[in-house]
Amino acid sequence: MIADQLESLGMKGRDFLGLADYTPDEIRKLIDLGIELKNLNKAGKAYRPLEGKTLGMIFEKSSTRTRVSFEVGMYQLGGHALFLSRNDLQIGRGEIISDTAGVLSRYLDGIMIRTFAHQIILDLAEHSSVPVINALTDYSHPCQxxxxxxxxxxxxxxxxxxxxxxxxxxxxxxxxxxxxxxxxxxxxxxxxxxxxxxxxxxxxxxxxxxxxxxxxxxxxxxxxxxxxxxxxxxxxxxxxxxxxxxxxxxxxxxxxxxxxxxxxxxxxxxxxxxxxxxxxxxxxxxxxxxxxxxxxxxxxxxxxxxxxxxxxxxxx
Structure with a gap:
């Protein structure tokens, strides 16, 4: 049933940069899906639609809840999360964001970033061929x-x-x-x-x-x-x-x-x-x-x- 629900959402491949990009109906459907996934988890029922997929998690700002929730979430969905601090990436040494986006898109199925300037996530999404998720910028915090x-x-x-x-x-x-x-x-x-x-x-x-x-x-x-x-x-x-x-x-x-x-x-x-x-x-x-x-x-x-x-x- 959830598989059909995901198909009907029609969000595959999109970015999640801010709630302004989504319609009221889409936001409500994401909330309802979250509740369904929560209920499955509480019932001890596994649901792993992201089996074999990998999420790259870029952290320029540290976090407790963001890192743990995304990492555990990917595990529960059957995928793998890869933690990447600024010091782990060449953007910390001056690589332009478009090059980073192009390379990571060849390795990953999705990119999550928690950063300072909102323009960074906009540039990342523009040059990425996989979905980019805004886990916080100085401008917005849509996941929260x-x-x-x-x-x-x-x-x-x-x-x-x-x-x-x-x-x-x-x-x-x-x-x-x-x-x-x-x-x-x-x-x-x-x-x-x-x-x-x-x-x-x-x-x-x-x-x-x-x-x-x-x-x-x-x-x-x-x-x-x-x-x-x-x-x-x-x-x-x-x-x-x-x-x-x-x-x-x-x-x-x-x-x-x-x-x-x-x-x-x-x-x-x-x-x-x-x-x-x-x-x-x-x-x-x-x-x-x-x-x-x-x-x-x-x-x-x-x-x-x-x-x-x-x-x-x-x-x-």
Missing amino acids: ALADYMTVLEHKGKLAGLKIAFIGDGNNMAHSLMIGGAKLGLHVAIASPDGYLPDAGVQQDTRAIAAETGGSLLVTEDAREAIADADIVYTDVWASMGFEEEQKIREKAFANYQVNEELAKLAKPDYVFLHCLPAHRGEEVSAGVIDSKHSIIFDEAENRLHAQKAIMAALM
Whole structure:
């Protein structure tokens, strides 16, 4: 049945660079596929559509969840994952990305990359003849957002019409939640201090998408306004990877943006709390929120595995 589902998706050979490239129906089908693959795994039933296939995993940014979930995911799907740090590749010594893409395409069935500049992944995809998966850039984090909305669906039973409030840096995570939420018909609220608001172009794209799906976008500097009556509350670290030297500056800028018990009272009584992790308790979120009954962060982290399995199975 899943084999027929994969065939009907028609995604084989495509890249997964951002949720903007996929229709609302395609995103929902990937989420549903992730849930099916998760259920098979929980039932102890093997499903290995990627037998004999290899995924190259390029890491210019380190990670716990991304590496483990992709590596385990490929194993569960019957394939093999190959870890490649920047020091393992000639791009670390100046090889142009088009040459790297051309060579790796002759060896691999798919390429996953976790990097800094978004242009790197665009160039890689342009010159690669195998699917390229965005495992994070400074601009977007679509794999995480797909897992997030999969988790919300499992807990809330629906997506369209829900309100998600993201409190903190208008970063790559905010961007993917905005685009994904709009595609799926959610009402997205972002609260960030001046100077840390989401990219203006992403805001424009999100509003255009939401106008067609029944969703909406609110961008504000007021955390209380954003979180009011939210079904989902989300935050991320104040200083993402690559911005550690700004930690003290950001601590001052985000001092009024901690998701704590007092702020969370403004959300709906049955709100769920999400965080892409790693988390800094006492900074962007209080222990009383992240360790409360509302928190579903470990379900969310687990779903990185299954959502990414859906992506790899569909594309490869």
